[in-house]
Amino acid sequence: MLIKNLGEQGLLALIRPYCIPQSIGDDGAIIHPPADCELVVTTDVLVDGVHFSDRTTSPFDVGWRSVAANLSDLAAMGARPLGITVGLSLPPELPVVWLEQLYQGMQACLSSYGTGIIGGDLTRSIVRTVAITALGAVNPERLIRRHTAMPGDAIVITGYHGNADGGLKLLLDSQLGQNLTLEDRQILIQAHQHPQPRLDVLPILDRLRDDTSTIFQIAGMDSSDGLADAIVQICRSSQVGAIIDRAAIPIAPALTHIYPDSALDSALYGGEDFELVLCMPETIATQLVASLDSPGKRLRQQGAAIIGKITQQLAISIVDPTQQYPTLNLDMQSGFKHF
């Protein structure tokens, strides 16, 4: 069955079960924001052949990843999701099962984080395009922004970086990683196919704020365009620099197994890990890392690490305390290139 054979009513009937019922049926979706909150709105567009392809990404995974990318942007600002809208353009010749599995993937990710689809638009095109807008709410005092990093702040990153890039490379090159165990393979491929937006970090930050008498600001963003890009963006916005300890950047053993020499490059530039890069006072940073490395979780699998410090001097250096590797300087004017 193709989309063009289903008809408008058939398409709506197929999509409706994936939407929050009370929000649809009008020209727009209706949501009731919590009192005294700031709204955070983020939009991401995924295009077939650019952000996904049938070769590496099932329709379920396109759905999962497109939602995860948007929820990660909310997490990056400290906001809890209120819902998403989905603007789809699809070729009429596309099998209906593709659309169905796309919505299954979106819903799987959304329901993991207690939210859902509130509206959208569906139209035809010659290229599959998924445009998602996510809405979130945050207490104005707990908003995380890029431009508030302060000299002396510790830089905390969650999870592993480079794994999503490693997973994508494994899917693209069947010769790569033949020495990997099945479990290592799975860790990397899962990082690419089912990234986990770090909304789990927000209640921990809330607790840390509630438990301390000092008021502090957290600056940060997510690492969707790579860890190096995130550090550059935060430093540029905040008019500060950073010193990063090369050895403190957690690298998954699986990534080192496929890239013995260049795992750090993947971690710095790979992108799409959707982890958080946060700047905060060191005492708070230490507590955050301890909270995320709690017993019962595999060490650093879901954990966090302090990788460096914000400096007044406007330069970003990745240093090796053992002096085995030369210092790496990140260009503060560069950034991830989408075009």
Add this chain to the structure above:
Amino acid sequence: MLIKNLGEQGLLALIRPYCIPQSIGDDGAIIHPPADCELVVTTDVLVDGVHFSDRTTSPFDVGWRSVAANLSDLAAMGARPLGITVGLSLPPELPVVWLEQLYQGMQACLSSYGTGIIGGDLTRSIVRTVAITALGAVNPERLIRRHTAMPGDAIVITGYHGNADGGLKLLLDSQLGQNLTLEDRQILIQAHQHPQPRLDVLPILDRLRDDTSTIFQIAGMDSSDGLADAIVQICRSSQVGAIIDRAAIPIAPALTHIYPDSALDSALYGGEDFELVLCMPETIATQLVASLDSPGKRLRQQGAAIIGKITQQLAISIVDPTQQYPTLNLDMQSGFKHF
């Protein structure tokens, strides 16, 4: 100059002046919703070759129309705009001037209605696609929805229907409308190229509510998919029917000049006029029509008309009181087909 030659930073520098400054620079846009409001969120996707083409629509007009369509969805629910996000996918070979004029068109429409661009995403694709999400706010008691029409309600429509369709046909067929005056041509083409979302109606409705002691509900939607579709959607959602007076549907003289026999078809099925179709008690409807037909405005150019009544009987009939034309029945199961 092509988009691919401009580079990421160049593209951002080009777009930034069109965005509200305080909302950008983070993973998402930040907006502060008014207290005790409902949020309305609406998404529309426009695709090159489906919703616009270089033949009939300049980039400025693509921008204007894509914004107008979204603001019209907000007006249809009684909501004032808070801002929009713009998800663009564009071929790298596209001239930069196209992108610039697109943003000029969006901004021209947005600033007419006191709102702006708060965020978005820009990526490459083989087909130009504009995905806009608009956010609006409305007092929960003044929300306009489709499912609350009541038997006895008068049906009010704003403006002319069919003009946008007439304008598009004129642009597509140079043989058509050679008998038209330049002014008539302009009226029709403007209706297609620069539709006016009817946000101007909302303060009038507020005043009518404030001036009366009775509490009443307004049901409605916009006529983006055609007047007939709007009537069908409202009746279906509200589980009611309607009797429409054929002669009461305002038809622009210009439209009758090009379609002496089928102007009503254009008005009913043409679509994209972005007017409002509202159901309310007759006394209120009469006041609304009087307010919109105020002196100084050309009669019915920006006005409104009562075209019929909501009925308990589940049928939609378009009747001719002079019995010159047979009664037309709209199928309540049908609707506009997007695929």
